[in-house]
Amino acid sequence: MRLGHRAVNGPGPRGRAFRYAEPVATGERRDGGGRGLFYKIRVAILATILFGVALYAVRDVRSRRARKDWERTLSIALVIVSDGPLAPDAVPALKAQVPALEARLASEAARRDVRSPFSFHVVGPVEHRVPPPAPSGDGIADLAAHALASYRWTSDVDAKTGESLSSYDSRIYLVAHAPRSADRQVVEGVSEDGGRVGTVVVDLDASMADLALIVVAHELFHTLGATDKYDEHGHARVPEGLAEPGRVPLYPQRFAEIMARNRPVGPAEEKVPLRIDELAVGDLTAREIGWAP
Numbered sequence: 001m002r003l004g005h006r007a008v009n010g011p012g013p014r015g016r017a018f019r020y021a022e023p024v025a026t027g028e029r030r031d032g033g034g035r036g037l038f039y040k041i042r043v044a045i046l047a048t049i050l051f052g053v054a055l056y057a058v059r060d061v062r063s064r065r066a067r068k069d070w071e072r073t074l075s076i077a078l079v080i081v082s083d084g085p086l087a088p089d090a091v092p093a094l095k096a097q098v099p100a101l102e103a104r105l106a107s108e109a110a111r112r113d114v115r116s117p118f119s120f121h122v123v124g125p126v127e128h129r130v131p132p133p134a135p136s137g138d139g140i141a142d143l144a145a146h147a148l149a150s151y152r153w154t155s156d157v158d159a160k161t162g163e164s165l166s167s168y169d170s171r172i173y174l175v176a177h178a179p180r181s182a183d184r185q186v187v188e189g190v191s192e193d194g195g196r197v198g199t200v201v202v203d204l205d206a207s208m209a210d211l212a213l214i215v216v217a218h219e220l221f222h223t224l225g226a227t228d229k230y231d232e233h234g235h236a237r238v239p240e241g242l243a244e245p246g247r248v249p250l251y252p253q254r255f256a257e258i259m260a261r262n263r264p265v266g267p268a269e270e271k272v273p274l275r276i277d278e279l280a281v282g283d284l285t286a287r288e289i290g291w292a293p
């Protein structure tokens, strides 16, 4: 079983730079009156568009930052997308565990005096046989192309749900297909760092419900600005990837830190969490999302 994951930066709306092809000689007005009316109208329209884009970007950044004030419960859309037929009990098992995830995260928040941090709204399942786009690299052009492809993909899925999803604080798309192997099941996620959209792809059967939702929580926390707490080998970093870094003896840890993914049971040994009550939010992650100063 592999718990894979990548995070990418989500670009915000971008203004396009325009270049005018008619240079004006300095200190000199030509044609006795300058530009024509059509030119002025065109510039006015372009300026208005640029102003609108800039205004939207500023408001969206403020709105996304305000999520971390925790003055209200964040509404999270969990959009279940079926990529082909699933076992009849797979989605009901997943849905049945969503209140447990909500309660577990509320319990972790309460330790930091934050009340009712999340309210999950389950949407779907909707069938969509197109896999979510995967980033092809970490360059700016790759990220921009991935952002555009993701926007198109989520727009297509949203249209199938028949619901307006744009007002949610974050949207996590859980793409489920039947397990392709009896002995190996995969969960992978990709999120916008500090953005609004995360994606989880899972080989889903009823036994995978808790792990799938643990990865949903990991990706949700990325949308709130939390960073990964595991090293290049996939092992929890010490101490920030440990839920209880002061525990004596240190191992085995009782919990899996949400951004470290696994539960360390020894200095070089970890176990994939299989139950939601194994999940915990470490102190650095809590600070990153505004639960602690």
Ligand SMILES: [Zn+2]
Pocket (backbone or CB within 6 Å): 005, 006, 007, 218, 222, 227, 228
């Ligand atoms: Zn991650």
